[in-house]
Amino acid sequence: MFLSANIASAQAITGSCTSSNNCTDITKSITFLFGKTADSSINYDAGTNKVTFGQNISQVTLSDTEFSAKKFDLGTGTMTIDFNNTANDNQRSFTLNTENIFKGNIYILAGKGNQNGGEAKNGKFTANFGKNVEGNITLTSHGNFYNAVSHKNEITFQSTASLKGNLDASAGNNTITFENGNLEGNVSASAKYSTYQVAKNTIIFKGDSNKITGNVTASAGAYVGGYGTNDITFEKGGSIGTSGSNTITASGGNNTITFNSVSSDTNEDATINANINASTTSGGGYFTNIIAFNGTGTNTINGNITAQQSKNTITFGATTTSGVQNKANSTNSITGNITASGGTNEITLNTTDSTLAINGGITSNAGTNTIKADSGTLTIGKNSSSGTSKYSITANGGGTATNTISAKTLTIDVDKIEATGNYNSINKNEITSTTNGTLKTNTITASNGKMPSENKITFDENNGSIEVGSGGISASSGKNEIKANTITINGNVTSAWGNNTINATGAIKIGSQDKKVTISNDSNAATSNAKNTITGGDGSAIYADVKLLKGNDKVSNNITLNGNSSITGDITANAGTNNISIKGTATTSTTPSPSPSTLTTSADMSALKALVGLTGNITTNGGTNNIVFENKIWAPTALGNSGTLTTNGGTTNLVLRQTSSAISTGDLVPTYNINANGGTTNIVMQGPVSVSAKINYTSSSTTNLIFASSNDGGTTSASGNKTSGTVNDDFSGSNGVTNVANGKVLGVTYQDGVRLLLASYSSSVGGETIKFVDYYGDLFKQEDGTLLTLTTKRNTSSNVDEIDVQGLAIGGIFNLEGSTTSRTYNVNLKQNSAFVGQLAIDPDKSNITLKMESGAKFVLAGTGKSTATAKLQTLDLTGIAQIDTAQVLDNTFMQTNTIINIANDGNDNFTAPNRDWFRLLEIGSSTTVQNKDTAPVATTDGLKGSNGLFMVYVNDGANQSNVTLGSQYNNEQTKTNYGSVYADRIVVHSGDKGTNYIQTILDSSTDIYSIKHAANTGTETTGNIAVATVKGTGSEQVTKFESQNSIQGFDVISAGFVTETTDATGKYTNSGGYTTYFIGSVGSKGASTANQQASAAALGSNYDLYLANMNSLNKRMGELRENANSQGAWARIFNGMQTSNFSLETKALYTTFQAGYDYAFGFSGANNYLGFALSYANSLTSSNSSIDIDGSSKGIKDVTSNAIEFAIYNAYVQDGASKATGWKNGLY
Incomplete structure (x- = not known):
């Protein structure tokens, strides 16, 4: 007999060969069966090579030392051990001991055990291998409904013994221990027929760097409801798999794999060379791979990690130190892609200051990837030697897809970061670094979704760095929220139905000097709220065109730059709103060397460039451009490809705000082009802003230029407080944020200055209504085609502005609200230039000194008493050409004379609108008129020079109960009473004794022969028509006036003046100190030649018809x-x-x-x-x-x-x- 069966106590049976250890060798397949015959027999069937034990034999031990060869060598055969037990049988135990190599397969069949009977009622297989097993081990059970859940298989590979084959378990509680050997094959755990026949494998490797060379699989097996499990522990490091073709799979089952180290002095490395998969089955279920690297060495996964409606949990470093040394530093890496398709991947680095490198892409398709290294360093993407990264971080699919990546120190280098989906999806990439983050990618894209697909990237504001390549950043029905210390974007930033929020606390770089890109918002949907919001700190540089090409009034580009930052590119709005704020520091000053108003030296050019916040042109075709410069300037035209503002429609708000200590352009005066073809253009200049503007405007445009010295600090924030020490511009677009009439632009009310309005104005020429600028504009255009050149030099310390006006200015000048400081504006109306409009200046707030060169025209225009008062501190006519009396009856704008016209609103010279309100032009200094100023005449201001032609309107039928002079009703007792008023009036309080001229424009209804003057009665007497009052009497008059002819209807008429000594209101008094000029009489000189000729031609027209017939x-x-x-x-x-x-x-x-x-x-x-x-x-x-x-x-x-x-x-x-x-x- 070749078999030895050692049975305890009375059941012991001794075979004939066991004492000599010379049993016949087993060299082929053999079966050991626990039978059901109620005896202690051992029967051998040579035909089937089967050994059957009687029912009374419950324990069997088989050792290779009892055989002749001292080993089992079955070749490719199989040793089968069939427990064949029932639920009521006592435990059946089979022990296999080998001291030498076991060659062949081992097949264990569990019987029907008792789930609640413990070991006493369930089978147990024990194996102790002293050397390798060269074959497969299968742990399974009998057919359907067999309860093998409590069957045990305990297998120990002693010393360096290894399994050179597969371990396949579909039943039993299986414990496999390798003392210092390897499993050189696959490991699987499944269920054979039901949940009562489920394999639970516990595999322990106790040696250094033990390994599994094949696949690890936990599955449902033949029964889809079963859940096989593998619990694999490497106590001193180790490895699984040898190449990327190997897998660790949980599909219908679960895998738990743990790599430990037992000594902090030993760095046991752990490696998985296999793809890790967790997926559901056709029968459903949610399954997991749990992999823990607790060692202190190098931990590596070489393979892809995939979760499909199941879960992979991978940790590097445990949360406690119990049993393992896991708090020391370790180096960890994953080389492969991480994918969640309806499933979850959780990858966590727990150890402080350890590193995890993921050299692969991360994708969530309606699943979740969570990767954390909150106390360590995480690197994702290519390594330094692998060339250009082709990896990506993607959240997509039709459900909820999330990639959450966070680390203390984070480095990401991938091709793209993308969140996209459909109208049923909620997809998001959330990437966070708390201490030091670096991100490099070619593109960041967010698009579509039930909730907008989102990329949220948050890096430490002091150390985080993000670089985006030529693919740029795009939000198409999605959302990108990006925050870091420094951000570089080498591609376009676009938004359509989506939002991009990009915030750099340090410098942001977009585009480059060699490659300018685009920041745009292209959404033409009526309901779109698409936005680009970009914030950059000191040193920011944007080389990009900022565009809103289509959309509604809700879409916007919002750019805020601070410190020494700039934008190089054009700003265009066709719709929506561009909000751009560039604020320099008030402590940095770069002053160009003194030079003329044009840039002449490279040093001047370089110095000016250092001040520049924007190099590019501004165009508004629709929507709104809001642009604020604080302690920065807009690059002028001299620097090239810059300095032109064009408004064809919509609104442009441009603010140039400087503090006196911030920057200085020295004697340089930057020049800009302003083309106001339509819409509204508002330009604010606060502080020492010296500029020259070449302005072209049309009758369909409105332009406001605000010159201010201070402001109210701006709009109160939502919290109810203004930011201390800053100006709070309001880009919300709410009603009332901009009210230019009150000096308010973008929530800031500007003070201590004036507003110049350039706007459409209509007048009458030849009986037809014309748009003034359209009709007369060509007369004033300069050689380069510019209609108006406005040059300002502002001095904050002296509160004096120098303003040169060349060309045609139509509109008005208005006071801003003031604090306590009065400001002086020295305005030079250049040769043959003209101002037409209102002069609404409060002398308590602003003083106007107007210098008129030869041929200049100053025409007051407007409707109603609110426009009827004008005050000049000085009107300087010195040096102008001698008056040409041959021209005085020509159209104002056809003359070469220097004209101050307050009579006819710019209509044909002698076509004045009928009115009973009259204009008052005051020139020079005085105390209040009410006090009947008799102070000495000042010669430093007032009316200086001679040869000016003043035009005033006369209406001898004006109703004295309604009449006003300036803004005052004649019967307002609380105000100055100027007496009877029938004409516009010029009041001169000081001057240099020049001689000037007055032309009276009589209302068409005035009977010239009825005009009389009652001597020595002043304006107190009804019918006396005063046209001018000047300080001084006789030869001491500060100026003298002479009359010039005019036209009424068809006649040339001449008004004769009489003078009387009066007070400043025209009241007769010998001690008044003023001289008032009255119209004494008016005579006709007959019809003009042109009227005579036209009348004769009209009368002869019927005679011509007679001759024709x-x-x-x-x-x-x-x-x-x-x-x-x-x-x-x-x-x-x-x-x-x-x-x-x-x-x-x-x-x-x-x-x-x-x-x-x-x-x-x-x-x-x-x-x-x-x-x-x-x-x-x-x-x-x-x-x-x-x-x-x-x-x-x-x-x-x-x-x-x-x-x-x-x-x-x-x-x-x-x-x-x-x-x-x-x-x-x-x-x-």
Whole structure:
């Protein structure tokens, strides 16, 4: 007998070979069966090579030392151990001991055990291998419904013994221990038939660097409801797999794999060279791979990690120190992609200051990836030697997809970070570094989703760094929220239906000097709230065009830069709002060397560039551009590709705000182009801002230029407090945020200054209403086509501004609210330039010194008493050309004279709107008029120079109960009473004794012959018409006025002045100290030549029609000559043109219709013709024009004439004398 069965006590049976240890060797497949015969027999069936134990034998031990060869060598055969037990059987135990190599397979069949019976009622297989097992071990059970859940298989590989084959378990509680050996094959745990036959493998490796070379699988097996489990522990490091083709799979089961180290002095490395998969089955279920690296060495996963509706949990370093040394530093890496498809991957680095490198991509498809290294260092993406990264971090799919990545120190280098989905998805990438983060990627994209797909990247504001490549950042129905210390973006930043929020507490770099990119918002949906919000600290540089090409009023680009930062690129709004704020520091000053107003040296150029916050052009075609510069400037045109602001529609708000200590451009005056073709342009200049603006504007645009010295600090924040020490600009777009009439722009009310308005203004020329700038603009354009050049030099310390105006300025000048400081504006109206509009200046807040060069025009215009007061500290006319009296009746803007016109609102010179409110122009210094100022005359201000032509309006029928002068009603007792008022008035309080001229523009209803003056009665007397009051009397008058001719209707008229000594209001008094000029009388000098010519031409037009209709009757149809006693009817039409040089040359185009009847009475040698005719004639007559002395065009535009004629005629025609008739009857 070759078998030894050692049975305890009475059941012991001793085989014949056991004592000699010389049993026959087992060399082929063999089965050991616990039988059901109630005895202690051992039966051997040679045919089947099966050994059957009687039912009374419950323990069997088999050792290779009892055999001749001292080993088991079955070749490819299998040793089967079949426990064949029932639930009521006592424990059946089989022990296999080997001291040498076991060759062959081992197949363990568990019987039907008792789940609640413990070891006493369940089978147990024990194996102790002294050397390797070269074959597979299968741990399974019998057929369906067998309860093998409590069956035990305990297998120990002693010393360095290894399993060189697979371990396949589908039943039993299986404990496999390797003292210092390896499992060189696959490990699987599954369920054979039911949950009562589920394999639970516990595999322990106790040696150094033990390994599993194959796959590890936990599955449902044949029964989809079963859950096989593998619990694998490497106590001193180790490895699983040898290549990427190996797998650790939990699909229908669970795997728990733990790598420990037992000594802090030993760094046992742990490696997984396998893909790690957790997935559900066709029968459902949620399964897990739990992998823990608790060692202190190098821990590595070389393979992909995938969770499909299941979970992978991977930890590096445990949370406690119990049993393992896990708090020491370790180096950890994952080389492979991490994917969650409806499942979850949780990867955690617990140990302080350890590192985890993930060299692969991270994808969540309706799943969750959570990767944490809150106390350590995490690196994701390519390593330094692997070249360009092709990896990505992606959250996508139709459910909820989340990638959450956080670390104390985080380094990411991937190709893209993307969150995308559909209208059923809620997808998000959330990446956080608490101490030091570095991110490098080619693109960041967020698009679509039920909730906007989101990328949220938050790095430490002191150390975090993000670099985005040429792919840029895009939010298409998604959301990107990015925060770091420094951010570099080498591609476009776009938003369409989405939001990009990019915040760099340090410098942000977008684009480069070599490659300019785009920051845009392209959403044309009516409900889109798409936004780009970009914030950068000191040293930021944006090389990008900022565009809003389409969308609604809710879409926006919001850019805030601080410190020494700048934007290089154009800013364009077609819709929505661009909000851009660039604020430099008030402690940094770079001053160019003194030079002329143009940049002439490279040093000047470099110095100016250092001050620049924006290099580019600004265009508003629709929507709004809000741009604020604080202690920075906009690069002027001299620097190239910059300095042009164009508003074609919408609104542009441009703020240039500087503190006196911030920057200085020295003598440099940057030049800008402003093209206001439509919409509204508001430009604020606060502080020592010196600029020159070339402005072109149209009748469809409105432009406001605000010159301020202070502000109110801006809008209160939502919390109710303003930020201390800063100006709080409001970019919310709420109603009332900008109210330019009150000096308020973007929530900040500007003070201590003035506002210049350039706007559409209508006037009358030749009886037609015209837009002033459209009609007269070409007269003022400079050589380069500029309509208006405005140059300002501001000095905060002296509160004096120098302003040069060249060209045409139409609109008005208005005070800003003031604090306590009065400011002086020295305005130089350049040669042949003009200002047309309101001058609403409060002298308590602002003083205007107006210097007018030769040919300049100052025209006050506006409607109502609120526009009727104008005050000038100084009106300087020194150096202007001698008045040309031959031109004084020409149109104001056709003259070369220097004109101050407060009469007719810029209409034809002598076409003034009928009004009973009159303008008051005060020039020079005085105390209040109420106090009847008699102070000495000041010569440093007031009216200086001579040869100015002042134009005033006169209406002798003005109702004195309603009349106003300036803004004051005549009967307002609380205000100064100027007496009777019938005309605009000029009041001069100081001057240098020059001689100037007044032209009176009489209302068309004024009867010039009714104008009289009551001597020595002043303005107290009704009917006295005062036109000017000047300080001083006699030869001490600060200026003298003389009268110039004007036109009323068709007549040239001349007004004669009389003077009286009055007070400043025109009240007669010998001690008043003022001289008032009254109209004494007005006379006519007859009609002007042009009116005479036009009248004569009009009167001659009917005569021309008469001449046109003189036409020979012989040309009619129906000739009756030589036809006695005959009759005929006729009709004809003819037209033509006739010119006449009488008076103005006229041209008449005429058409005539004629019809008639004739009868011829025949006589011997003669005929008598009798007939009648009816005709109708029409003509259109026009004439050349003649320019009248007032500059207006006079002539016949068109005259239509009609004529109706009826004629009866008789003609007698007799034959004439001839030789044939003997010279008889020669009566013709």
